[in-house]
Amino acid sequence: MKRTRISDLVQSVPPSGIRRFFDLANQLPDAISLGVGEPDFVTPWHIREACIHALETGYTSYTTNQGLPELRGEISNAFHRDYSVDYDLNDEILVTTGVSEGIDLVVRSILNRGDEVIIAEPCYVSYKPTVVFAGGSPVTVAAKLEDDFRVTADHILEKITDKTRAIMINYPNNPTGATMTRKDLEEIADVAINHDLLIISDEIYDKLTYDGKHTCFASLNGMKENTIVFNGFSKSHAMTGLRVGYALGNSEIISAMTKIHQYTMLCAPITSQMAAIDALRNGDVEMGKMMREYDRRRHLIINGLNNIGLNCFWGKGAFYVFPSIASTGLTSKEFAERLLLEKGVAVVPGDVFGDSGAGFLRCSYATSRDDIKEALQRMEEFLAQIKHTVQYNVV
């Protein structure tokens, strides 16, 4: 028998649960999709214009490994302005090819084989595999509906061992839309300080916070040194395909990350870095417009889901809602699959984001109001249908 050429490590990671849905949905091109984790807005024109101008004027080379100094300067200014946290553009900021790369870099920089990272679940699908690829061991903590999908210090404490190195969190959250208050975060910060753990805080949805104010983890007392903050332009400025983000933190870890980045990625694409500079300098107006429109859709979809009988938690951020389908008696996968095949509406089963997402669906409202209304109507029909069959079965 022929030996596989694939490493044990890579084989140990199961295929993404989202993949199957992706293939299914692709066979139904007319389906309405609430399954998309990226903005439906095209990148604002002034930012695209900056890309075009960069190309026209010959900006097509490598940049310094850490990213264009001008961009790091703008990032530093933005964090000073928005969160009163000061990052030195020389050694505390690394521009990455999206937050995705940044998270890979940080876990590879800090983990020895077998070290553990506590990950709040449900979470973005890449966290656990990224830790595994780095030789680490992901340990999950469930953020529960009864806690408004906030991860609590008590639950984290239960999972800490002498191998724990870091806590990975993401608020506003994909897939639940949950946010954390400053006080919630302070409790986690105490745990991190007491157990000498690094906080890995993915704040890519910070600008999409609709109720209350986002707190940057590094702005908490004493946490700048103990937190690596990740952010980027994919969500706030509708720039997913441009692949640019950044990591902020103490110079020791940032320089370790830069060491890997310089050999594996070299630098983020220069066109996108030029676009990012323009986004930070001139992007607030369009960002505000998109944010206000998301907020309207959030009201539309949460009210709509609750009205048709799917209990939906009032998420305050990102562009996802996470309704419970417990009342239907179906599993998330059954529900999502049947809804797609029978009604042409794509949603993502909640357990794709971790076991604690079982019994929920992730619905994205980064889609037009008309599509949201149509999807809600079809979901209502679907619910009536399955209620009917369930009753029928009982008789």
Add this chain to the structure above:
Amino acid sequence: MDLALNVLEIIENDPKIGISEIASLTGSLDEEIQDCINKLEMSGIIRKYKTVIDWDKVSGGFIYAIIEIKISLERETGYRVIADRISKFQEVRSVRLISGDHDVSLTVRGKSMKEVAFFVAEKIATLPQVRSTATHFVLKTYKEDGVLLREPEHAHRLSIVP
């Protein structure tokens, strides 16, 4: 976010939207939205609900021209008087005081170039305060009041993304 601003942003783009839909988008009660709109209408912030039409697509549609005018002001009256007077013609769609070479800019609409040209020559150029006019016929409109007059662009997205 301020409710009135939110409502204005919604209806500026979609004046046909119903009260209860605005209420559901903003997390308000129907009565609150009705009250808010009444106030905006009464205070003259909302002037009118209008439709953007691509007249190029309508046979027998309209011809538009932009007319720039130089004004000689009289001692006791300002631009207001002449602007009011010009505004009264139904052919005139907009009247603006502008900076630069000219003083006032008009948009004029008519059934034909000839009709528009004669209107300017007979009704506008002959006004005593008007020193000169420059007429620019509109050949094609690409964007009108924030609305692109062609199919909008869509993000090229995959249907499921993590």
